[in-house]
Amino acid sequence: MTGRLRAPTGRYGGRSAEERKAERRDRFLAAALQLFGAAPGYRATTIAALSEAAGLSTRQFYEEFRTLEDVLAALHLQVNDNSEQAVLAAFEAARDLPLTERVTAFFRAYADSVTADPRRIRITFVEIVGVSARLEEQRLARRARWVDLICAEARAAAARGEAADRDYRLAATAFIGSVNGLLHDWSAGWVDATLDEVVDELVRQLLGILRPPDRRP
Structure with missing residues (x-):
């Protein structure tokens, strides 16, 4: 059989899935440092607001945190x-x-x-x-x-x-x-x-x- 599909390498844009996951997590934590540590504070922050500040989606938030x-x-x-x-x-x-x-x-x-x-x-x-x-x-x-x-x-x-x-x-x-x-x-x-x-x-x-x-x- 010709034209067999190649197994996925797990890399996209030169980065592995683990590297992309770590980057997303770092972006959420950086956004949290600003929102929790400055304004409006942890208790007034929503998941939507944190995701927006991180430049990511709420779906991606739930891939990293509960x-x-x-x-x-x-x-x-x-x-x-x-x-x-x-x-x-x-x-x-x-x-x-x-x-x-x-x-x-x-x-x-x-x-x-x-x-x-x-x-x-x-x-x-x-x-x-x-x-x-x-x-x-x-x-x-x-x-x-x-x-x-x-x-x-x-x-x-x-x-x-x-x-x-x-x-x-x-x-x-x-x-x-x-x-x-x-x-x-x-x-x-x-x-x-x-x-x-x-x-x-x-x-x-x-x-x-x-x-x-x-x-x-």
Whole structure:
């Protein structure tokens, strides 16, 4: 039999189906960052509006996500992952520096990442809060990762003789709440300070936890 049909290659315009799918997803997330993180906000955005902003159809939306909540969940994880990668890179670069310089590098990397775009702050500290039990679980799980990171640095500092040797989980949990609150209030204009001043304050707070007043350096 001649003229046999060729099997589809799965490529269109030089891109595979997986590449086109990833591009569509990125376009939806970029549009969500603008609509959720600026105006009108997550709760006032519709699937139709998000699809239009992404330059895609609602049919294509449902090929990537089930609900708008799924988009918000993915965006929240993306913002946190970017910040975590920046912090881990800063930790690695500052690993051999004294404690104060390591802590400063930690917060500078985190603050630079999360405040580089005000929309990221709104996603992380405003839009994600109170949406659903599922997203609250995700938000608290990501907060727990930051607590674990603080505890790991505290243990490393204690092993070097730079910090008290104790359980830091309670203090780290309280401290992360302080970080979130201060950065949110700063981004909202409720705190009259520069970002450098905010970072310096957070560094002082963490050093105060690691080096209590009754402990000699």
